[in-house]
Amino acid sequence: MLINTRDFGKLDIDENEILTFKMPMFGYDEYEDYIVLFDEQVGDSFAWLQSIKNSALCFMLANPKMLKKDYAPEISNDTLEKLSGSFDEIWLVAVITDDIKDTKVNMKSPILINNSKHFAVQTVLESNYPIRYALFDDKETD
């Protein structure tokens, strides 16, 4: 199907790649369906979480593999149930400003994806993780 995107123009996407958010992005309850887009030159360090319904709505995601420490937070059973039992991908919502070195990632509220079921959630972890973590300094800022 053809969709309009914020940063990639018009794209012909496979409907099987659409993710349904069982726990929506906080503050965006009315949008459930998204697709994760990649840029060839950027690789898998960053991704674009593009809304299907609203072409202007797109979040930036950062791959937690960029963090120095392993990121393997404990996920509550409630959250796992929403994902139909498991997840195979984890992403951090990134705030990227003009000075990209200043990028902050939200380690407290990751995006979890179950690719085989096409389900996703944004969850708030019980454990104490920073909400604004300086990705490239790899230290907490506030």
Next chain:
Amino acid sequence: MLVLSRKNDESIIIDDKIEIKILGISGDRVQLGISAPKSVNVVRSELKETMDENKNSSITVSKEKLTDFIKAQK
């Protein structure tokens, strides 16, 4: 900031409309009960911060700038 000390089962009232009651204390957790009119939006502070960060994430740098940055890193 106003600082008040409360025991289990005690509460505070804000503006005659909102009651916040201590329902239980165990270890480092305090359970709060909040009675407020429907029009009052109650969220955990980290949730509000996540909402703000989501919003900030959706207003973001151009793809070209990010591409240039990644190229420069390699």
